Amino acid sequence: MDFWLILYTIDWILFAFVGFTSFYLLVFAIASLFERHATVTKARRQNRFILLIPAYKQDKVVLHSVNSVLSQTYPQRLFDVVVISDHESEITNMKLAQYPITLLTPDFAESSKGKSLQYAMLNLPKYKIYDAVIILDADNVVEPEFLEQMNDAYESAGTRAIQAHRTSKNRDTSSSRLDSTFEEINNSIFRRGHIAVGLSAAINGSGMAYDFEWFKSHIMKVRTTGEDKELEAMLMRDEVFVDYFDDIHVYDEKTRTPRELNIQRGRWASTQLHALINNIRYLPSALLNRRYDQIDKIVQWMLVPRTIMMGIIMVMSIILPFIYMTIAIKWWIIASVVLFAFALATPDDLIDKNWDNDFMYAPMITVWGIINIAKVAFNEMGARYKSLTKLFRRLSPRHYK
DSSP: OOHHHHHHHHHHHHHHHHHHHHHHHHHHHHHTTSOOOOOOOOOSSOOOEEEEEEEESOTTTHHHHHHHHHTOSSOGGGEEEEEEEESOOHHHHHHHTTSSSEEEOOOOSSOOHHHHHHHHHHTSOTTOOOSEEEEOOTTOEEOTTHHHHHHHHHHHHOSSEEEEEEEESOOOSHHHHHHHHHHHHHIIIIIIHHHHTTOOOOOOSSSEEEEHHHHHHHGGGOOSSOHHHHHHHHHHHTTOOEEEEEEEEEEEOOOOSHHHHHHHHHHHHHHHHHHHHHHGGGHHHHHHTTOHHHHHHHHHHHSOOHHHHHHHHHHHHHHHHHHOHHHHHHHHHHHHHHHHHHHHHSOGGGOOTTHHHHTTSHHHHHHHHHHHHHHHHHHHHHHHHHHHHHHHHHHSGGGGO
């Protein structure tokens, strides 16, 4: 084939994917500037909550998290705390056992957050009645008014799922500050921006409240390590609107090293890919039935991961001018659009004296992030190949002889 034909084909295919992702991000970044929520009023009804805290080898932080949860101004008779201590040390378990909580100690051969949540629901006392379940991570810390705010928000929202504002509790390294920035960009685009236009917010891995009966029946259907994406897909199929409350904070421990940050990004790319593969079949029916939240969610999972997107933009913007200057101009424009969208979505309070130095690490994180995501993709293809091979072997005539 002709070199220029190959170049133009690759160029426009990549530009189409990146351009669509950039446009999506820009639209919701602009939408995030417009506030939709009115002031949440004091709820007349006090719900009964159960807080589930899955902990996997998090001895250093889980006690701090439990202390913050037990220090609530909300009436103690109206909430219970369950810690699912999976592979925590004996000393940590002994300390946890002294708190007024329910301590569960499963010993999974292959641990996952979904398994821990399932284990908790299966081991709850049958006589206990709850209105809502709140999921927190073992490294999360909440303010004393957290449950009061969640109760007011839950009653105000009038829906079966709400998401609080998860934000950073540490910004002591360049990686943690970048992670904090990425988190707030996600909050702006995928939560505040979506709520502003009337679409469901994306759920996080923690800081969520679900209707107890809905969660009890649906958590048992989770099969992968990406339990949040599976629950999100179920919410969309059940047409449950997910509301977001920016003023209710859940403080989350951020990664402190580039390696941890890249591993995290690779894991997120893996769960996004799984979510897309498992839910793409629902897109035609969602389009026919005008389920806009479900359509948006599937489209969201189709977006190019931002690490890969920035890598593609950098490579094309640098290399193409040496080949043919004209075709590089559109990549410079799209780079400006993406940076503008990220600037709109970044809160002003994150712009501090460390800002310039932190972003010196961004190209390195992008490169290693692409490598990690590539590993995820190859592993996924390998797993799919093995499963298809096993299927063909079962279907082959030899299998029945």
